[in-house]
Amino acid sequence: MDMTLQIIVVRAKDYKDFRGILECWERQKDKWISIFNCECVLGKNGIVSYEKKMEGDMATPSGMYSLGFIFVYGDRPDTKMRYVRLTDEDKWIDDPEHPLYNHFVRGSTDARSYEIMKRLDNLYKLGIVINYNTGPVKKNKGSAIFIHIWKDKETFTKGCIAIDEQNIKSIIQWLDPDKNPVILIKE
Numbered sequence: 001m002d003m004t005l006q007i008i009v010v011r012a013k014d015y016k017d018f019r020g021i022l023e024c025w026e027r028q029k030d031k032w033i034s035i036f037n038c039e040c041v042l043g044k045n046g047i048v049s050y051e052k053k054m055e056g057d058m059a060t061p062s063g064m065y066s067l068g069f070i071f072v073y074g075d076r077p078d079t080k081m082r083y084v085r086l087t088d089e090d091k092w093i094d095d096p097e098h099p100l101y102n103h104f105v106r107g108s109t110d111a112r113s114y115e116i117m118k119r120l121d122n123l124y125k126l127g128i129v130i131n132y133n134t135g136p137v138k139k140n141k142g143s144a145i146f147i148h149i150w151k152d153k154e155t156f157t158k159g160c161i162a163i164d165e166q167n168i169k170s171i172i173q174w175l176d177p178d179k180n181p182v183i184l185i186k187e
Contacts, residue, residue, distance in 0.1 A: 005179035011186040016046035018156035038167040043159040062187035068129030079172040090117035092144040102143035
């Protein structure tokens with residue numbers, strides 16, 4: 001595996017608090033340099049360990065994860081990362097009994113539950129997939145964990161990490177797949 005040269009670190013301000021801090025770091029020469037930081041909001045029940053994480057628990061999973069694709073409603077985002085322009089047909093399966101649990105799908109599905117990706121509230125207008133519970137996918141361990149736009153700094157998520165729209169634009173501009181970016185969510 002190639003060396004990670006970019007890391008996003010997320011932590012709650014207090015134990016079980018849904019308010020947190022997101023920091024971006026980049027390895028330059030032989031030390032880590034702080035690039036950017038901002039306030040974030042987490043799941044209603046704060047950050048929990050992978051062992052305790054369950055589908056629907058309203059908590060953000062701790063751990064280190066690679067980043068997946070960028071998703072966007074409109075034009076191509078200013079990023080080096082792979083991106084997907086969302087359509088009205090896009091969903092993220094959150095039905096633990098479905099064979100495509102914790103997968104992005106385009107088109108119809110027979111899943112009992114799923115998240116519509118092109119939301120009316122525009123919170124997914126721009127986002128980053130966190131590769132949580134993706135390889136292999138374990139039934140009922142949680143799904144659809146993203147960094148996305150927040151409603152505001154006083155509104156928790158169902159388990160994602162949410163930040164101001166301008167901040168997410170800055171992060172996706174900075175991310176470089178050649179630097180193997182990861183996210184570390186600290187419990």
